[in-house]
Amino acid sequence: QMKLLPFNANRLVDGGFSISLAYSSILLSRGYFACTPIAPSLAVDLQLLELVKTLFVHITPNTTAWCETLEVFLAGRRYHLTTKDNLRRRFGNAYHWYSVLFMSADDHLSNLIGTHRPLPPSSTEGPTRPSDYLRSRCTICFGLDDWRKSRTLNLKPDVHTCIDACFTQQRSSDQCGGGPDPPNPVRSVFLSDDEVTSMEVHVRSCRGRPLDRGHKRKRPAATEEEGDDYEDGMRVPISVLDGCGDSFLAADEKHKKASTQFFADTGVMAMLCRHDRVLWLANMTSAGEKQHYALALIKKLFDNLPTDMTVGLLYDIG
Ligand SMILES: [Zn+2]
Structure with missing residues (x-):
């Protein structure tokens, strides 16, 4: 026995389908997505599902x-579900695998187009x-083969990007809230945990501190007699580096925006192009x-660019 959740009705429909793997494909051809491939x-x-997918683009x-x-x-329409948490688990499955199917179709189309590109x-x-x-993320920013032509203007970067963090996108550390993430076999815009770590x-290691959350080690400030100096390999004075580091720490300490006690993921940091494409x-x-979240994103960007391409980066750390 299976329940159908139609788009234009105000109650579930009992369907008389028998148990068979083939019925998932039959259901799909009729405009329905099953919550499991076998015996849905x-x-x-x-x-x-498309309505919910669009809704979740505009709200959390x-x-x-x-x-x-x-x-x-x-x-309210006299259709009571008999099992607690019943709909959430099954609808969640259907929504997740519908999203995977949607992204797989998108990837397939991109690959087809890619095979015909010079x-x-x-x-x-x-x-x-x-x-x-x-x-593929932004054709306007990255799709031109003659991207060097913009260098006719002095100091104009070849591409502009920006970085910012959002602390409203959190994930509960409570495993009762759904357990670990379901498998996601499609490519993702998220950096892997290994890249961030x-x-x-x-x-x-650059700061001279191990990963054990020790006290912050501050570089001794330059005295007036010493004057401003340069560190090896750096093209800006020490005072500028200190000012940048202090402002970052001030912003960091001021914004205790989420607690790791309650959230496994405390937020999301995004890198966008100038057209707001992620x-x-x-x-x-x-x-x-x-700091390392932003640096991991920047490293990822440069790993995907020609070595002589210049980048203008906007980052509001406050
Ligand atoms: Zn763009």
């Missing part, structure tokens, strides 16, 4: 609240144009806006 007990209208994604609302709505000119000095990933280790996201797991 709920199928959701594709239009309804929350299938729990959405399903509770729907259960109350259905109960190959970049070969060079012994590395790539001559941004990676295919970046070209390796940058955190690198930043701490290039990459990093999950933040610390209480504040740590």
Whole structure:
């Protein structure tokens, strides 16, 4: 016995389908997405899933609240679900795998287009144009083969990007809230945990501090007699570096925006192009806006650009 969740009806429909793997495909051809590939007990209208997907672009994604609302709505129309938490778990499954299917179809289309694009000119000095990933994220910023032409204007970067953090996108550390993330076999705009962690280790080693959250070690300020000096390899004075570091720490300590006690992910840091297209996201797991998240995003960007491409980066750390 299976329940259908249609888009244009105010109650669930009992369907008389028998148990078979083939029924997931039949349901899909009829405009429904099953909650499981085998023996589904709920199928959701594709239009309804698309509506929820669009809604979650404009508000914080929350299938729990959405399903509770729907259960109350259905109960008001004399259709009561018999099992607690029943709809949330099954609808969550259907929504997740519908999103995976949508992204897989998008990737397939991009790959088809990519196979018909002309190959970049070969060079012994590395790539001559941004990676295919970046070209797919924003064609205007990264899709031109003659991106060097903008250098006719002095000091104009070849591309502009910006970084900022959002502390409203959090994930509860309470495993009762849904457990670990479901598998996601499609490509993602999120940096991997390894990429973020390796940058955190690198930043701490540069500061002379291990990963054990020790006290901050401050560089002794230059005295008036000593004057301003330069560190090896740096092209700005020590006083400028200190000012930058102090402002970052002030912003970090001022904004205890989330607690790691309650949240496994305390926020999201995003890198966008000048057209507000997301290039990459990093999950933040610390209480504040740590420096290594931004540096991991910047490293990822440069790993995907030709070595002689210049970048203008905007970052409001406050
Ligand atoms: Zn762009």
